[in-house]
Amino acid sequence: MTYDLFYWPGIQGRGEFVRLVLEDAGAEYVDVARQPGGMKQLQAALAEGLGGVVPFAPPFLRAGDVVISQTVAICSFVGERHGLAPSDPGGRAAAIAVALTIADLVSEAHDTHHPIRVDQAYETQKAAALERAKGFRELRIPKFTAYLERNLERNGAVLVGSEISYVDLAAFQVVEGLTYAFPRAMQAIHPKIPKLLALRDRVAARPRLAAYLASDRRLPFNEKGIFRRYPELDG
């Protein structure tokens, strides 16, 4: 079965968490909005749905008759179908919990450049962004990454279960994104997160992902996505 992924073209954004799972699984998928005429399809799906629940926002995924929205819901669904998730109920619940916590970190990274209004440009809310980013660097990045490091210390080489799962792919992506957006803040905590950095490297070296990351399917980070490099926000 070929999946249809609906996400904004031109940015990694939250869609990238889904792309990583699809790529690592070796699944066939169409990145709909990056095809000719695809943005019209995405807009139509947002307006009218694809059957079932009308999504609030991209990303959403069509998997045969099933349409799934919300990044973590999509990643867990695809991960469970392709051996990239624990198979026992406790492990599945743990995976979703860690993935949702990473998603919270992603949302907070977004809010550093949009602390006031999502519908207005960064430049209109720069003063608040400077303050919010300071708290993010000083409190939140350390707290979230310590949570991931701690659970790696307890669980072993991967975050949940005994094999690489979609959760580890999400951890890779959030470390990459934070390193792009906040290189100085991330450099400063490197000594505290050796296991998380090792996991990031191990994920990046997986053959299918390494091929993906080197391909033009992997968009570069940029200042329209969630992780944006505004040096003034990096302290």
Added chain:
Amino acid sequence: MTYDLFYWPGIQGRGEFVRLVLEDAGAEYVDVARQPGGMKQLQAALAEGLGGVVPFAPPFLRAGDVVISQTVAICSFVGERHGLAPSDPGGRAAAIAVALTIADLVSEAHDTHHPIRVDQAYETQKAAALERAKGFRELRIPKFTAYLERNLERNGAVLVGSEISYVDLAAFQVVEGLTYAFPRAMQAIHPKIPKLLALRDRVAARPRLAAYLASDRRLPFNEKGIFRRYPELDG
């Protein structure tokens, strides 16, 4: 089996979404931190975990050998075990997607009074809060509630599937919370959300929930929780 719910005492907060599912299911549970000595247990569990993943934050739930954190993960787990969730894969995925979207709305409601730093009081970030709340009232409440109303129009009396699920209980709670925190803004959109308000009333009238809501187990909303009534934020 008796569940152990770990959440901050004294506020509804995110824990309330779990309480509603447990109460409506008629499940036996201990609200740990509201028992004598319970806060010590909660703090110890946050520091050391309860086996498996160490939670990032409350709420988390012990269900026998399984420990689950993240509100939506807990609600879907309990809901699926007690007939308060769709039973088919597509329905389960749709339920999680809508529940996660409601959770996003809850997070945005929180950020109206804490737009800059979670570790500092509202009063220190009031100017930014006034701006953020304005955007929340003008853009975000209308967008999220329209999403819920739209899906009720398409699906029928409940948000997903054909029976009341944990998602509907969450919709009840977010409408109640927003009505507490933003009574004027909510009043203004009443004409646009008749189905959502009808769902709210239907959930509140369910016998077990009606008994719960009238009991002293249901804490009142207050200005330490997520939904806070600061009249200046209501325009």
